[in-house]
Amino acid sequence: MSSPSSRKPRISWRLLGAILFFFCGLAGFASGVIVSERPDVATAGLVAQAYYSLSLFVIGGVELGTPVSGPWPGMVLLWLAYFGSPVLAAWTLIEALLKSLSPQHFQLRKLRNHVVVIGAGDLTLSYLRVLRNHNPTVPVVVVSRALPAAPVVDELREEYDALLAVGDVTHEFFLRQLRVKHALRVVLLSDNSLRSYEAVSVLLNLVPGIGSRVVMHCANLRFMRSMHSTRVAQSCETFNSYSLAAYGLVHGHMLHRFQKSRGKDIVVLAGFGRFGQTVLEELQQHAKGELDTVAIIERDATRRVLVAEEQMVFSSDYRRCVYEGDISHPVVWQQLRQEVHIEADAYNLIFVLGTGQEEDNLRTALWLRRNYPNAMIIARSSKQSRFAEEVGSEHRIINVSIHELVEDNIPKHWVELASA
Secondary structure (H helix, E strand, O other): OOOHHHOOOOOOHHHHHHHHHHHHHHHHHHOOOEEOOOHHHHHOOHHHHHHHHHHHHHHOOOOOOOEEEOOHHHHHHHHHHHHHHHHHHHHHHHHHHHHHHOHHHHHHOOOOOOEEEEOOOHHHHHHHHHHHHHOOOOOEEEEEOOOOOHHHHHHHHHOOOEEEEEOOOOOHHHHHHOOHHHOOEEEEOOOOHHHHHHHHHHHHHHOOOHHHHEEEEOOOHHHHHHOOOOHHHHHOEEEOHHHHHHHHHHHHHHHHHHHHOOOOEEEEEEOOOHHHHHHHHHHHHHOOOOEEEEEEEEOOHHHHHHHHHHHOOOOOOOEEEEEEOOOOOHHHHHHHHHHHOOOOOOOOEEEEEOOOOHHHHHHHHHHHHHHOOOOEEEEEEOOOOHHHHHHHHHHOOEEEEHHHHHHHOOOHHHOOOOOO
16 A cells, blocks of 8 residues: 555645746846835845845835836736735635634535545545545545544644544535535445434435445444345445455455365354454355355354344355354364364365454464464454564464455545546
8 A cells, every 4th residue: 555645745826826926026126127115126136136026925015116117028027926916915814814713614615526535533544545546636525523633633634635524414504515516426434324324315315316426334234234225225335344354355365265275165264243244255255166164263153143144145055163162262173173174284274363352363373373384374453563464474374454455445436536
């Protein structure tokens, strides 16, 4: 992933205007134009003439007087500086005053062909990194229900050149302020699933036909599957971050392993939360005929499997074994080895350590590597970890982070935007 700091900085039109008017004034004075109150300016040195040109932004030539004689190109340039410099300075002051009185309204009122990102969490930062690598100049508005912490605010503004708006996206008035009608894309990345669906419902009624431009994240995988047949879900694009991560893991690592191994493979899912469930879902969809056995290890495995059965159809193409217990407990692994008959030197064997306990994942991965030298071992973490990557490279363990998998598998059409 490339850093957004490599993007080319955007140059303000005010800076360009200030430079233009400054050099117009300097060129006018240097060409020999005489002003009524200070005729000696025409013969002053270049540094003094630069100072007088800068003073036009403050006093507008009141103390210098007006141009009275000199070469006509110089007169034109100086008159341009006489009018442009104070107007630019006055407009800058007026705009600063308006921003201080109503900053959010002033920043949003002229938005067009922009991207609205709702939510200010880690998923938003991941999306913005990918967006800025593909489109460094598109205007971005990040919406939060409450003001984020100061470091997050600074990162949004400085790293991603994003406007920050605070408000409730379930209110029509606030959505109008965001000018969603003119947005290229509206991306809802909040962790509050119900509020996201409510916001999209309001948005669809406010701007008919906007559904094709809306992408919504649903943090609650069970809720997302239950809402699949609703008007809101079918009008826009919905996703779960763990589904994106699972897609990246299966397609980026596991399918290649299946192709290299002989016969069918044994997959051990140590952890059957949202990540483990979506990994199995991807395997059933894209690895048909490759699976011999899928073993599931989880503290409350029976309940989680029953919940998953409500929302997905388990395939009958492979054997499924369920073990209740902690991945740190040796008895679980002894039972697994006895019942599944895992050979120590097996190559067609994949362990996915996907629990939410990152330390347990890494420690168990090292233990498995000692016991199964030819197996593929995958350890999950939430964020990128330099230490975990070093351990992985030393012991042939594939360390994956949810954030990295999500960023690497964000669909291109979410970030490659054509201006209207």
